[in-house]
Amino acid sequence: MTSELPIGILDSGFGGLSVARAVRARFPGERILFAADCAYAPYGDRDESYIMERLERIIGYLTDRNVKAIVFACNTATAVGVKTFRERLSIPIIGIEPAVFPAVRHTRQGVVGVLATTTTIRSRKYAEVRERALEWAAVSRPMKVEVLDMPCPGLMECVERGDFGSEKLEALLEKYVDPLARAGADEIVLGCTHYPFLANAISRHAKGAHLIDPAPAVAEQLGRRLADLDLLAPASPDRPADAGAALDEFRATGADPGRESVLRSLWGKDARLLPLSA
The missing domain is CATH 3.40.50.1860 (Rossmann fold)
Structure with a gap:
């Protein structure tokens, strides 16, 4: 595993962009792979078996993409599944909880x-x-x-x-x-x-x-875990400070022009939404 790999951030929808925004602000050189399960949202009023089934699929996608860490940018997903996936996976798994x-x-x-x-x-x-x-x-x-x-x-x-x-x-x-x-x-x-x-x-x-908003604290915890494993993206004179931003990738189940419009309103006008098959 190398420090150049992306950070996976997941949520049931686009709310996790608030966490991705904090990660981007704190670590401008990191690449973000954001996975939103929009077509199956919301998680917040679903039973635990449904949420775990969806998490299996989304996390399976992220691990197939060889992310170096996964951030559960969803309080509900953290409450239901973070313990299971921490026990199962060897990469850092960062959760979020009400502050x-x-x-x-x-x-x-x-x-x-x-x-x-x-x-x-x-x-x-x-x-x-x-x-x-x-x-x-x-x-x-x-x-x-x-x-x-x-x-x-x-x-x-x-x-x-x-x-x-x-x-x-x-x-x-x-x-x-x-x-x-x-x-x-x-x-x-x-x-x-x-x-x-x-x-x-x-x-x-x-x-x-x-x-x-607990997002800045989540970004700091992510940074500590990556630093402990020597997985923070390197800084060098020939690498732009914001090198990661140009490589950010946004995926969603049920991706369509309407959802892309919402993504752009939350992240920026140049954001592009790609389909997520999970």
Whole structure:
């Protein structure tokens, strides 16, 4: 395995681009192979057997392409499958989880809101993260801290269709975000990688609240793992600092012109969407 190989990043849809964006910003010399399972999304309201079946296919594609690491840029996929694939594969597998601990650490009002998919909130992995954060807060914070979980069916789909300001989106935000704001949440965890693309709209419904996006932390963890294995793309005088960007590749199940348009709105006008057979 060489450092010139791409980093595989997967998601049920285009939300994982928020993580890919953080990876691109932190490591401009790396190549990204992004795999979105758009035709079979959303994962967030599916049962675990369905999600595992899809992950088998997407990860099979990425390993066939000889990626040097795989980033699960999907909270639901991480909650359901990351442990299995870490045990099975020898390359670094980086997951993502709702950033409850930073929220609990920094809340001033003692109220944290978590926006996530139904499957993420119901998962054992999230329950463990939540419990550890609250146990820490019980002995380390001067006030009582509570975490309010908010499943958000339908919100991910808004990003998938490029909807960042419709009446339907506003109705969903009123349903999911407004109750957290009324409860006094001053830290709101974006527990799905699609939600950073709705940050401005969410902030309008939770004025003054701090939104937490875990993507930069995921990029840092990826960098640590690659550095440990001497797999970071090399820097040299004859290699442009942003050499990886020109080689970025975006694939999706169900790729079509409409989805390519959404990709370009999220990543850039020159992005091209290629089909993913998985």
